[in-house]
Amino acid sequence: MSLYYLKQYCIMKKAKRYIIKNILLRFEREIMKILKKFDIVIIIVLLLLSFIPYGAIMIFNINGNSNGVYAKITVNGEEYKIVRLDTHSGVEEFNVKTSKGYNTIKLEDEKIAIVDADCNDKVCERVGYIYKVGQTAVCLPHKLIIEITGEVKETEEEDFIAR
Numbered sequence: 001m002s003l004y005y006l007k008q009y010c011i012m013k014k015a016k017r018y019i020i021k022n023i024l025l026r027f028e029r030e031i032m033k034i035l036k037k038f039d040i041v042i043i044i045v046l047l048l049l050s051f052i053p054y055g056a057i058m059i060f061n062i063n064g065n066s067n068g069v070y071a072k073i074t075v076n077g078e079e080y081k082i083v084r085l086d087t088h089s090g091v092e093e094f095n096v097k098t099s100k101g102y103n104t105i106k107l108e109d110e111k112i113a114i115v116d117a118d119c120n121d122k123v124c125e126r127v128g129y130i131y132k133v134g135q136t137a138v139c140l141p142h143k144l145i146i147e148i149t150g151e152v153k154e155t156e157e158e159d160f161i162a163r
């Protein structure tokens with residue numbers, strides 16, 4: 001009887017091994033299938049990624065944001081005028097009349113400055129030319145701000161598409 005059990009035991013062991021082997025094989029196959037699916041996903045993602053820089057550049061060009069530099073003039077918190085600086089050439093001068101007085105603003109090529117004002121502190125005149133994104137020229141008594149920005153307003157965007 002004990003021999004019979006031993007045989008049975010051996011068969012069981014073999015069967016166990018066989019089952020485990022099979023499970024492992026199946027598992028491996030499943031993993032391979034998943035990996036193959038992943039391969040396809042990765043290829044698709046890479047393909048999509050390869051298009052993104054191109055698409056992004058195109059969108060930026062439409063918006064004029066890629067290298068656009070603008071001077072935003074605000075008086076009393078309200079937008080007065082936006083001038084594109086990076087494509088500007090020559091000399092241009094204009095007066096901004098506020099309720100407290102005037103500021104003469106001068107555009108020279110890609111730079112902008114307040115060159116004259118009838119404010120009491122004349123701080124705005126001393127700022128001189130500004131042209132880098134983030135720079136500001138402020139006339140506190142007149143509540144006038146010139147801000148250099150790389151952003152474009154939606155109405156301006158439409159303008160650029162039309163051009």
Ligand SMILES: [Zn+2]
Nearest residue numbers: 117119124139
């Ligand atoms: Zn001033």
